[in-house]
Amino acid sequence: MRPTVHLLSEELIERIVAEARDLLCTLGVEIHNPGVLELLHGHGARIDAAAQRAFFTPDIIDRSLESAPHGFKLYDSLGQEAVDLSGDRTNYTPGSAAITILDHGADRSRRPAAADYVRYAKLMCGLPNLASQSTAFIPQDVPEKIQDSYRLYLSLGFCEKPVVTGCFTVEAFELMKDLQLAVRGSAEALAARPLTIFSCCPTAPIKWSDVTSQNVVDCARFGIPVEYISMPLSGFMAPVTMVGSLIQHTAETLSGVAISQLTRPGTPVLYGGSPAVFDVRYETTPMGDIGTMMIDCAYNEIGKSLGLPTQAYIGLSDAKLLDAQAGFESAAGALLAALSGINNCSGSGMLDFESCFSLEKLVLDNEICGSALHLLRGITPKEDFPARARFEEMLAEGHLLISAHTRRHLRQEHYLPGPVIDRANKSRWAEEGGKTLGERARAEVERLVAAHRPVRLDSGVKQQLTRLMNAAALRAGIDRLPVSI
């Protein structure tokens, strides 16, 4: 039996969805993109051009939900299946697009550089509980114009896992798409075996900017999966109640599904988000708040009821350092997400309201995610009935350490975390240096980075990636990238 958490009744889900649909049709969606307004108009939406508003029809919503796939898979850069985003399968991926990086032992974060990104991508190869990588932070030693695409280039160059990413501008899409085409060889191959997911954000309340709605359209044209990151901020840019925020989230996300599906029916999408309760004392959007996590888990139920795979920014923390708050908030989120069945959970490695990335935290989070995935395997009998023989064996041998039953099942039944989780008795812990969590995580980062093996992409593909990136760098005004693959 898969352990599960439910927060909404079926009846409540129906009411929330009905209300959201009504908002889309009667209040409409503000869309700052003439092309997208035109697209919707072509499918029967009434448009108020002056107000840049589209009034959806029930038919648009129904048809979009019909054509959206119930799940999809991601494939690594070698074309192997890597992530299954369907049913109630839960996967974890690092948080995305942090502004700063926190070094081990530092009390302040700093701006990251390309060399940091390479260490991150190498580390990602060694973390088995994070099924995909993300473009986790922004190297700031290249011109702004290529900061988003350069992350993808480095990710593809140093780690084979599929990538959760996104553009900061409309223009960046072209290069980020070409990098993927270089890996897969053709647009058909890319659509058949998606390599990335692009995050595209509606704006609260129920709006789409020119940039992000265009990103949705561009991704759909190439069958590149999209996750809609709706961010109702409860009590500020969304109603203060959970239900009110969920209605807004549903409307914003459904509008995204429609833009994708009308552009290209069948485009893979994730019913995602990064909502937060708004902290009225500090003017902040806490990701580690229990209410934030409740909204995440609840909209996951709504997405599933609509037949869509889901995503959430969950399992991350607002702490500034790798401290107990960081562990508590990340673990609470990762566990709740698993119990809810969120398909892709973005957040590992992240601190400070999605602003700061820590490689040491990534190593810790890999263990948190591993524990959560273990929980999901649930409890099932394995040669346990009848029980008598096992107990006779124990009585005869005095223990079961070397029993065939133990050896057969040990690795599935017990989750054995890596060295970052301290399991030594106190004397041994002291003897081995009395290391803090941060020190253990640091050592693990170094070990895994050193163990990195080159990505097995064809050298021709690597050269093509570098050619594309170099050309973009030249256009952005530099003749040499800080790191090439």
Next chain:
Amino acid sequence: MDLLTRLSESLQGGDADQVAELTRQALAAGLAPKPILDQGLIAGMTVVGDRFKAHEIFLPDVLLAAKAMYAGLDLLRPLLAKAGVATGGRVVIGTVRGDLHDIGKNLVAIMLRGAGLEVIDLGKDVAPERFVAAAQEHGAQVIGMSALLTTTMPVMRQVVDLCRERGLYGKVKLIVGGAPLSAEYAREIGADAYCFDGVNAVDVVKRYLGTA
């Protein structure tokens, strides 16, 4: 309890109707607009600000009080202008070009207005030229820039440089804020101050205007 203390307390409670009524009564009783402003409205907002910082009340209480303050201030403004009393400063604010994040900027604008300042909000995705032209047009004392993306914060430097070009640098204070910003970055680009949140922005602007 005297009238101005009652005015201050109604403001703290966010009762706009009561604030307007007591302001009218104070004027009818022959009090000058300046003491009504200082000992009634501003005194009330100061208490609200202090209690917010102490976590005794929350942002919605502050904004409600600010709204109530305007119910009184709107009555006083013409009289203050006639008496030649300045009612605060003018701030031009916006999110820089290429950046669509405006929640933080909006909140800062609300809080600056709440503190009695006139705010010209240019919105988001604002070109450097527009910041400078608006500051000149409105005779603003402060230009406030917000950025949430590492890729857009360099636009702030362009605004600073343009202010230099147009002879505004040093005359108009330049403040910056947003998640990727820092005091060091503000220094690096030649801005006058980095503000980490709305309350901080109000403090900084008031200091510049000499009304803190």
